[in-house]
Amino acid sequence: MSTEPRVIPGVVRNGVVVPRGDTPLPEGAQVSILIPPPEAPPSAEPEVWERASDVAGGQTDQWEREE
Numbered sequence: 657m658s659t660e661p662r663v664i665p666g667v668v669r670n671g672v673v674v675p676r677g678d679t680p681l682p683e684g685a686q687v688s689i690l691i692p693p694p695e696a697p698p699s700a701e702p703e704v705w706e707r708a709s710d711v712a713g714g715q716t717d718q719w720e721r722e723e
Contacts, residue, residue: 664676
């Protein structure tokens with residue numbers, strides 16, 4: 657039996673996580689749920705980069721003031 661973690665995709669239905677496909681899970685298995693961030697639509701990508709650049713620029717300005 658492998659000790660490596662596995663990623664099993666799933667979907668939430670009526671508040672319950674349901675694995676996709678025929679993935680058998682042993683009763684009592686310990687699991688972790690990772691919810692990825694929502695994907696930004698392609699049209700929003702330039703806006704996302706611009707906001708990230710503004711935040712990074714503000715941090716750089718703050719570091720320079722602290723020196």
